[in-house]
Amino acid sequence: MTIVVTRIDERLIHGQVAYSWSVAYQVTEFIVIDDGVAADPTQLLLLSLAVPSGKRHAILSVEDAVKYLVEQSDQEKTFIVVKSPRVLLSLIEKGIILPSINVGGMYYKAGKQEISKTVYLDEEDKSIFLKIRDHGIPCEIRTSPNDKSIDLFTKI
Template sequence: MSTPDIVLTRIDNRLVHGQVGVVWTSAIGANLLLVANDAAAKDELQQELMTATAETAGVGIRFWTLDKTISTIHKASARQHIFLVVKTPADVLTLVKGGVPITEVNVGNMHYSDGKEQISKKVYMDQADKDAINGLIDAGVKVYIKDVPEDKEQVLQKF
């Protein structure tokens, strides 16, 4: 098993959209978008929409469950520069606990819903999100908020 070249891991509850698929992908030099999300791995319509965005950016895209990501990512080719996109902090923590070599996580968009408090302009978290972020930090993962590539990182500390 080799170490996959994960150039960026991003939490974005929208998964792949224009900002992620085009702006971030080109800024970080990724050539493969890997959406690690159990629901998206089964949702053909959602996959079609995200695939269109990936095609616009000229990159490949895969839709894997969290379990498949854990069991398969170590088989990645050295020429694959992977942009790993997940929906929630809990998803990233599951991947880290499963052995996916994630050293830092970019928190993009986590929209408001009942019970969530505002952490930054586009990031809202509830206690479960905060607990997962704390778990990532405890595992030695750098976690930061950064909406677009030119923004300054806002590194998160334990909650």
């Protein structure tokens, strides 16, 4: 497996992710990593329906995702999507190698500061991203594949 995109998007799989990103990066597999979603039958069904026809997918807890990512040796072009940078830091700390991280949708909540039109961070988020940077992983802000890439670290 080759991880071609790792994205933070609170909406997980939706039209833009399912189609624009999968076409731009020739994605053959989607992996959603979220403990809550993986345990919710309704969310499992809804996200499964959002995956384009002919694409593989898995909706996994963090623990199951680590096992899955370590054990896979097929030729899939994998798109990983999570809701939070905390999940990605957990994967990284468990030995999963992520070439880069795309931050596309972390939306406004009380206490969060606007970094871009679609990215709002609080101090905890910033701290997590700085730990990710310490692992040498670049993070960009980009809503769609055609948008200009902005280095997240220049904004925090």
